[in-house]
Amino acid sequence: MSEDSVVAHVGGNPVAELPKDLHIPPEALRVFIELFEGPLDLLLYLVRRQNIDILEIEVAEITKQYIDYINLMESLEIDLAGEYLAMAATLTEIKSRMLLPRTGEDEEEEDPKEELIRRLQEYEEIKCAAGMIEELPRLERDIHLLSVEKPVIDEDIPEVEVDLKEVLIAFSAVLRRAEMFSKHQVEYETLSVRDSMASILTKLNLQDGYLSFHDLFEAEYGRMEIIVNFLALMELLRESLIDLVQTEAYSEIHIKVVNSDR
Amino acid sequence: MMEFEKVVGIVEAALLTADGPMQVKELAGLFNSEEMDDKDSPRVIKECLVELEKKCESRSIELKRVASGYRFQVKQEYSEWVGRMLKERPPRYTRALLETLAIIVYKQPVTRGDIEELRGVSVSQNIMRTLSERGWIKIVGQKEVPGRPSLYATTKVFLDYFDLKSLNELPEISEIQELVLKEAQTVENMIVQDLDLEQTPGNGISLAQSPDEKVSESNDEQSNVVNLPVNQ
Amino acid sequence: MMEFEKVVGIVEAALLTADGPMQVKELAGLFNSEEMDDKDSPRVIKECLVELEKKCESRSIELKRVASGYRFQVKQEYSEWVGRMLKERPPRYTRALLETLAIIVYKQPVTRGDIEELRGVSVSQNIMRTLSERGWIKIVGQKEVPGRPSLYATTKVFLDYFDLKSLNELPEISEIQELVLKEAQTVENMIVQDLDLEQTPGNGISLAQSPDEKVSESNDEQSNVVNLPVNQ
Numbered sequence: 041m042s043e044d045s046v047v048a049h050v051g052g053n054p055v056a057e058l059p060k061d062l063h064i065p066p067e068a069l070r071v072f073i074e075l076f077e078g079p080l081d082l083l084l085y086l087v088r089r090q091n092i093d094i095l096e097i098e099v100a101e102i103t104k105q106y107i108d109y110i111n112l113m114e115s116l117e118i119d120l121a122g123e124y125l126a127m128a129a130t131l132t133e134i135k136s137r138m139l140l141p142r143t144g145e146d147e148e149e150e151d152p153k154e155e156l157i158r159r160l161q162e163y164e165e166i167k168c169a170a171g172m173i174e175e176l177p178r179l180e181r182d183i184h185l186l187s188v189e190k191p192v193i194d195e196d197i198p199e200v201e202v203d204l205k206e207v208l209i210a211f212s213a214v215l216r217r218a219e220m221f222s223k224h225q226v227e228y229e230t231l232s233v234r235d236s237m238a239s240i241l242t243k244l245n246l247q248d249g250y251l252s253f254h255d256l257f258e259a260e261y262g263r264m265e266i267i268v269n270f271l272a273l274m275e276l277l278r279e280s281l282i283d284l285v286q287t288e289a290y291s292e293i294h295i296k297v298v299n300s301d302r
Numbered sequence: 303m304m305e306f307e308k309v310v311g312i313v314e315a316a317l318l319t320a321d322g323p324m325q326v327k328e329l330a331g332l333f334n335s336e337e338m339d340d341k342d343s344p345r346v347i348k349e350c351l352v353e354l355e356k357k358c359e360s361r362s363i364e365l366k367r368v369a370s371g372y373r374f375q376v377k378q379e380y381s382e383w384v385g386r387m388l389k390e391r392p393p394r395y396t397r398a399l400l401e402t403l404a405i406i407v408y409k410q411p412v413t414r415g416d417i418e419e420l421r422g423v424s425v426s427q428n429i430m431r432t433l434s435e436r437g438w439i440k441i442v443g444q445k446e447v448p449g450r451p452s453l454y455a456t457t458k459v460f461l462d463y464f465d466l467k468s469l470n471e472l473p474e475i476s477e478i479q480e481l482v483l484k485e486a487q488t489v490e491n492m493i494v495q496d497l498d499l500e501q502t503p504g505n506g507i508s509l510a511q512s513p514d515e516k517v518s519e520s521n522d523e524q525s526n527v528v529n530l531p532v533n534q
Numbered sequence: 535m536m537e538f539e540k541v542v543g544i545v546e547a548a549l550l551t552a553d554g555p556m557q558v559k560e561l562a563g564l565f566n567s568e569e570m571d572d573k574d575s576p577r578v579i580k581e582c583l584v585e586l587e588k589k590c591e592s593r594s595i596e597l598k599r600v601a602s603g604y605r606f607q608v609k610q611e612y613s614e615w616v617g618r619m620l621k622e623r624p625p626r627y628t629r630a631l632l633e634t635l636a637i638i639v640y641k642q643p644v645t646r647g648d649i650e651e652l653r654g655v656s657v658s659q660n661i662m663r664t665l666s667e668r669g670w671i672k673i674v675g676q677k678e679v680p681g682r683p684s685l686y687a688t689t690k691v692f693l694d695y696f697d698l699k700s701l702n703e704l705p706e707i708s709e710i711q712e713l714v715l716k717e718a719q720t721v722e723n724m725i726v727q728d729l730d731l732e733q734t735p736g737n738g739i740s741l742a743q744s745p746d747e748k749v750s751e752s753n754d755e756q757s758n759v760v761n762l763p764v765n766q
Contacts, residue, residue, distance in 0.1 A: 211636035
């Protein structure tokens with residue numbers, strides 16, 4: 041079995057397919073991928089998660105991780121936007137080109153790794169700038185304008201002029217908003233996955249390292265909280281900090297701390 | 303000529319009832335030549351604005367200069383209570399929209415293709431429409447490349463909405479990142495410390511795990527212990 | 535408990551931003567029980583109002599008591615200049631009002647509840663009043679549901695103002711999104727009259743424009759109505 045086809049470890053043994061009886065709802069994975077604004081965002085997440093500088097990325101490693109995620113999504117038959125697949129192809133190409141000796145002719149072209157680094161850096165700048173704009177004080181939310189009654193005015197004041205186009209534009213905005221409410225839409229939330237990872241571990245430690253799956257997904261939790269909890273769980277699993285244990289098919293799943301003492 | 307006090311009152315009244323910010327020129331235009339000397343008017347109006355600014359100290363409003371002029375607005379410290387009163391819920395914007403806006407703000411003038419290149423995904427019609435409808439962006443020309451795509455830039459309406467006099471008030475794009483990263487690292491460190499504290503001997507959490515590690519307590523052959531997804 | 539000074543400031547801010555008169559009860563409702571004792575609140579609010587009335591002596595506004603509550607109004611002695619300003623800068627309707635009107639146009643007859651549902655926020659009494667006073671909408675009946683809410687529809691005055699023979703002349707809902715895409719640009723050009731001088735390249739903010747990039751500033755008729763570029 042080649043390393044690349046491994047999608048999970050069962051009891052320490054690599055397997056290429058997810059066990060059919062472990063129910064990770066594809067819907068949740070879909071939500072996971074929807075948390076990203078695109079392939080660059082996902083890549084950036086993979087880089088940042090390792091706490092490494094973009095300049096120091098190892099293309100081979102990042103490519104592998106990225107493709108692992110994409111394969112996982114595909115194995116669950118989650119439709120990915122074409123951009124995600126295109127990025128996988130680009131990464132693979134960079135990886136293989138880096139293995140080839142560089143010829144003189146190539147120097148005209150941009151080093152594909154540098155190109156990737158530049159795009160990631162630029163995207164990260166944009167992402168930060170977007171966050172900064174969100175925080176700026178703005179009308180309607182933070183800044184309130186005055187509305188003082190006018191004195192009685194003797195002269196004829198022209199009525200407010202309205203262009204029919206303005207009415208149409210207003211209506212189109214209403215329609216679009218109504219559409220947005222009805223569709224599945226992930227809001228920009230500040231709840232941190234890492235925060236939730238820490239709290240899951242805390243809970244586990246308080247309960248002798250053993251928790252039932254349901255304890256993390258109680259009904260009174262908001263949708264966002266459940267998603268964040270789920271992502272945190274995925275992340276803990278990925279980092280091998282916890283394991284999921286299921287004693288028989290369809291029985292309740294338990295979460296346990298991976299014991300590092302041997 | 304009119305008494306200064308009266309001029310101040312008129313300027314105040316105008317700013318309090320105006321629909322949007324007013325420029326010095328517009329304020330001066332409220333007075334006829336008997337009331338105010340034309341050539342003096344910019345200076346007089348500016349003196350009025352200084353006077354009004356001073357008077358605001360003891361009030362819950364402030365005089366603010368934004369891109370398209372001067373306006374009164376509620377001081378930040380009172381905004382919480384005014385917010386409680388508002389019937390309209392302020393609109394929220396998605397990350398996709400904010401990222402698109404950020405690109406137009408920092409890279410203008412840009413084409414839609416430039417935006418897509420930077421974000422690595424296609425830009426939805428809805429986002430461009432919303433930004434146009436809000437009056438935050440406008441087309442300022444066409445790029446001289448095949449297809450002559452439109453070039454977008456931000457507007458004064460954008461600056462007014464975000465309480466800015468000019469784009470120069472915004473930090474350089476490279477500075478923002480440093481600010482954000484510093485913050486992120488602090489949070490990261492706090493979480494790591496958190497984990498360290500909880501890492502008591504006996505039920506410790508290891509950040510690195512060797513692949514051959516056996517899981518205790520799960521001697522049962524049947525049990526499915528699944529690590530998902532892999533990256534070692 | 536909150537300091538009296540702060541309470542006065544909050545009441546002032548609320549009255550200055552509210553889009554209609556406010557009652558003592560409503561003003562008291564802005565404070566939670568930690569900020570103001572419930573049973574004291576009518577007395578405290580009234581003291582605030584007395585205080586605000588006093589402060590108005592040196593201002594161009596006065597606190598007025600009308601049937602439905604208290605409001606600030608510009609003193610009558612400034613009416614001449616406020617009138618001049620309104621002539622120069624006719625006010626515009628708010629987005630909330632335009633959206634409400636648009637919903638009544640396309641979904642008539644509708645109740646206020648229907649409008650609120652579509653907009654996702656409550657609709658202020660003021661908006662319905664402005665539209666009624668303008669003669670653009672009227673009540674055409676009651677919906678046969680509990681509470682028998684009024685049903686609103688547009689009027690002949692509305693059709694005349696917009697130069698329509700009948701509502702059939704309006705574009706279909708399905709056509710609007712397409713139209714808006716084109717029209718947003720023109721309307722937006724009307725809102726943003728002049729090019730923003732402070733937004734020209736080379737002003738602190740990094741503008742990613744390569745030196746060989748040409749921006750054509752065609753001001754001809756054609757360039758005002760621009761289709762958003764299709765992905766190139």
